[in-house]
Amino acid sequence: MISQALFRALDRKAIWLVGILVALAILVPAANLLIPVGQPGHVPTYVVTLFGKYLSYAMLALALDLVWGYCGILSLGHGAFFALGGYAMGMYLMRQIGDRGVYANPELPDFMVFLNWQELPWYWQGFDNFWFACLMVVLVPGLLAFVFGFLAFRSRVTGVYLSIITQAMTFALLLAFFRNDMGFGGNNGLTDFKEILGVPVQAATTRGALFAATALALALSVLVCSGIVNSKLGKVMIAARDAESRTRFLGYRVEYVKLFAFTVSAVIAGIAGALYVPQVGIINPGEFDPANSIEVVIWTAVGGRGTIVGPIIGAILVHMGKSYFTSALPELWLFALGALFVLVTLFLPKGIVGLLGQYRAARARPERSGNQRDAGVDPQPEPAE
Amino acid sequence: MTDKTGTMLYLDGVSVAFDGFRAINKLSLIVQPAEMLAIIGPNGAGKTTMMDIITGKTRPDDGEVLFDGRTDLTKLDEAAIANLGIGRKFQKPTVFESQTVWNNLEMALRKPRGIFRTLFYTPSAEDIARIEEILDIVRLSGRKDELAANLSHGQKQWLEIGMLLAQDPKLLLVDEPVAGMTDSETVETAKLLKNIALTRSVVVVEHDMSFVRDLGSRVTCLAEGSVLAEGTLDQVSANPLVIERYLGR
């Protein structure tokens, strides 16, 4: 059963994508560690980390696309799941600091000593164990998404109302995590990490390993998402996106279909956040900023929603553009991003991937280039009656 | 009304109002197993709303709606009602436009609807044969890999009828099936529905009188949310009330 699903997941595009990601996971760290500095082919450590970060964003965008592109749920709060995964990993990294902190308290992170706390709060227990932290990376975002989705989808909240409450969710978490007495480091968040699994976080080998882990996690997410969307459940997701009420009359419980996709998506986003934090060295409440979640929507739209490769390409390209702009013309970046979104929405409803598809189709069959054969985005889905 | 046991569909004293406007007014109706009922009536008579009530889309304010003589449909949601064995074809053909004809049928095919069963579903040889058989019946074999969006209006109607067949329901509610069909397609549709009604209950709403005549079934005329007349087509169309309020207009 599961092997058949896996087999289905391996359509040609997914194989290519997974192949490329696995190759990158091996070659990029190798080019960094094995080829000496100054030699052709050497990849500097900062580039490894930069692209490791981009790949974690790509994973977040892929997660969003599973719900937005395929189920039509425009979540404007996916950054919250990413941040929660990040905080869970950050808590592990904080506990690894041990007595090497400024206050040299073997048990308590510096900010707790600073707040005159005497003992570790209950919800910090267990985070000294890496595997416990990994479990929380999956469990916390997954559980939040499950409860939130259960309430929202069962009450049939859809469209713009759902988008608004996802924004409210991430905003509420932003405010909560800003508070010092929540016990997550308040405004400053969690930082000054020293070690992960006993090795220094900053070491080039660790950086390489984190890059490889992110590339492999993204490859695995591609397999999972492509397995889901190519299954019959994936067809039902698209059906619910295009004609929700009609899908119910076929006997499918659309609320559970959405709940499944939303929860899987939140787990992927949480893992992405957990891989992001050790690479950037900090997690703070700013990650819950509603604007962050909106940016994820833009990456996905630019790359092409309703496809597996689209969000990955979108996230990486937009960030490459961002690092170019923020060094060359920092004040213009936000305008460029806004303009990009407007242009894509108006002229490229299927994003860059859609454009490539059209180009290929036009070359292959000039006589019927208008026929899009795959179950892509219906630009104007009509509601069932 | 009369005895509920043994009926396939039983409506008694059903009423629903939208903002004070009574779309359905003390409607009572019975459909027996393996029986076809044609419903005619002017626009706005409440024919579609009646189907909305049976399929759980609209909750009645009042009255009894029973399936199979015992299941209270007013307590269930759309998915539960569909899974009991009630299939519906909409007035405006509603197929999944961005998916292929084949996938439309595969989704409709009667199979467990649970999340994980659907995720790990692989079509059996039997399922494939059944879909091919249905494609043949609704004459879409040649277009099985095309997007439903590319079908003509009449073909979408047929695809939706095919989806109904795939669902394998005990009761079919068919809302204006021949709108947009050519004459020969209309004749074929009547044949197909009559064939289905040999083993299942079918409720057909239609304006096309020659089509209703082809169906040769019992006829009910609705107006202003309740039954105006019942009987054979000849009896109903000779009824002075029906002539005044529907046919004469």
Ligand SMILES: Nc1ncnc2c1ncn2[C@@H]1O[C@H](COP(=O)(O)OP(=O)(O)O)[C@@H](O)[C@H]1O
């Ligand atoms: N959801 C609704 N809200 C308000 N009015 C409705 C609704 N559904 C149907 N109606 C009204 O109920 C009446 C019956 O409509 P309908 O059942 O579609 O008629 P028919 O199918 O017989 O042409 C119409 O006047 C229509 O405007």
Ligand SMILES: [Mg+2]
């Ligand atoms: Mg109607």
